[in-house]
Amino acid sequence: MRSGRLVTLLAFLLVTAALVIMPAERSGWDAAGVISFLTTFATTVAIYGLFVLGLNVQWGYAGVFNFGVAAFFLVGAYTAAIFTKGPAESEFVRYVGGFGERLDLLPFLSSGEWLPFLVGALAAALMCGVLAFLMSIPTLRLREDYLAIATIGIAELMRNVVIAEEGLVNSQRGLTGIPRPFGSFFDPGDYKFVYFGIAVVLLALVFYAVEKSIRSPWGRVLRALREDETVTAASGKNVFAFKTQGFVFGAVVMGVGGAVYAYEQGGLSPDTFSHFSGTFIFWVMLVLGGSGNNRGALLGAYVVWGLWIVSLQLLSYPMPEVLSVRIFYLRDLLLGLLLIAVLLLRPQGLLPEERRVSIWVERLIRRHPLPRREEAPAASRGE
């Protein structure tokens, strides 16, 4: 256990050091440049953290096997985009929706700056929840891996729909010019600090909601059925209903993540939602961080995205051409190997799952501390 904590600490420190030192060295030790770089980085980690939290609810707690995060990412991002954009500017850009300006319902509160974004995020969450519910009907009663195959399929299909349906969300050309919440209140140069704040607040809210629900009786049923469905069913729980709820809850969180992503990027292209950058990377984050532990999920997002960004920074250093043209393939290869290595050598991840997840038991223990393990047998002998 000791060496485990050391590994966790070391991974965190190494990534942090690389993230501070490399841009600092490149920008000639300019503090403002480093801070700006780190803010952008942290915003992305916060957004990806939402997806990993959603995936953690599904896989880490409910044991539902979603290999198509990209589908929910895509649906969330595009739904949010069409709710916040205005009508199409030219005849070459075609998409449905474009409700942005019509949602300015409370002009005296300058609602144009926030209401469409709120509605967009809620709509994104709703759409993802409905999609997850529909997917759960044919798959969740069957073996675990059937859902995995079906989710791979839906992710592929969603991307095909976006590309093939010309008038839906502007096909292969993608959507650009998605407005930003409170965008006109701030200087564009400083906006990233504002958005960092928004993303962190949202992440904190979602984290709180997920933690609360997992530490409730509902969350403990999820964990129980992940361990053994038959036993859970025998104690009178409706396994299918609980699994569906876990899957839908995770998908809703992912939908919010997609919306936050769309507002941050300002533009969307179907290529983003490939199964590598839309699904696989989140799995590496969750497995590395520790599935079944929300803090671990966030740590995983930080470490993996840190490694990703560091590998981009490496490009600015001189290296042989044989390597520089292949560095991205090498990085993806290493990410695949990392996933395998973690599952074989340290399946619990950087931060292992807590054994007790109940606010009540924890409160009890705080009031009446348990006797230490060594003393327990002596005490019982005394009786």
Next chain:
Amino acid sequence: MALLQRTIAVPLRQREGLRHLGEAARGAGLWALVAALFVWSAVAETQLFVVGVIVGSVLALGAVGLTLVYGILRFGNFAHGDLMMLGAYVAFFALTGRLVGSRADVTLPEAIASLPGATVRLGDLTFGYGLLLAMAVAAVALALLCILLDRLLYRPLRERRAHVVVFSIVSLGVAIAVRNVMLLLWGPNPRQYVTGIFEARQYWFDIRLKTDQVFIFAVAVALAVLVYLLLYRTRLGKAMRAMSDNVDLARISGIDTERVVAWTWLLGGSLLAVAGVLLAVQAQLDPRLGFALLLPLFAAAILGGIGNPLGALLGALVVGVAQETSVAYFDPTYKPGVAFVILVLILLLRPRGLLGAKV
């Protein structure tokens, strides 16, 4: 007591009977659907039907390997599509000795293609005996690679009694690693074994086919027969089927399960290499094609019934024909969607598949 039995047991038995009836009806409905698809496609879109059968026979070789591994090792191998593509690339390397360089390709001084007469076209086919040799090399290489992967990755997981899903996640890591090895060694641009334009030939009913496609079909049929003989006429095949039914029972009846697992990978690996080469002959070599294959492969395996090689064969034909026929009616971008629709239908109607036992 007797009264209690009569009031509870009889309705239960009736309900049980109804359930069986419903399942039989759904099974019959599914068979009818499959038959209708074949007949309608063959009559209305004969050309697409024939192409679909050929695509389906390539898929079949992949799906048979997938379903064997699925049945015996109990996990969906998400690296299957990418390993198929790797097989095609290994054959390419054995044939031409080419790797991607910084600007132009790097070529080994000696490769199969430099053997005398290796690239002389065999009859009306586009390739010479060199490709057949290269295919054999790829089959051996992939079989060994699969066994190696099993020893390094899956056996430790088996010994740890890891959850099935952990196997699948590991295989996803393998898929990503394999794809990027292909990109590192052969670059992102599509390649072909033989470049050039070749005429298709006219057959009955206005069907136009390249001789390569006829060859693909012939090889697929021959290998399917071989696999059938292996599974149903040899001791090893019996052991494999026993393991597919119940691993623990197989083990206590004296079957060396680890040996059967190694044979399964050997068989699955060589089948997927051949399937990859045939696929590349039919289409092209493209590192990104592997993942797109997963969905049709899994749809075929599940449609046929997991663990049932004959079912996988039939399922692959259905998926191939449905995909190709759909081109006449929908945007070709939706081709992968067809496999998805088949998958959802089968999961809703009859999750154990056409020929499968039970889930």
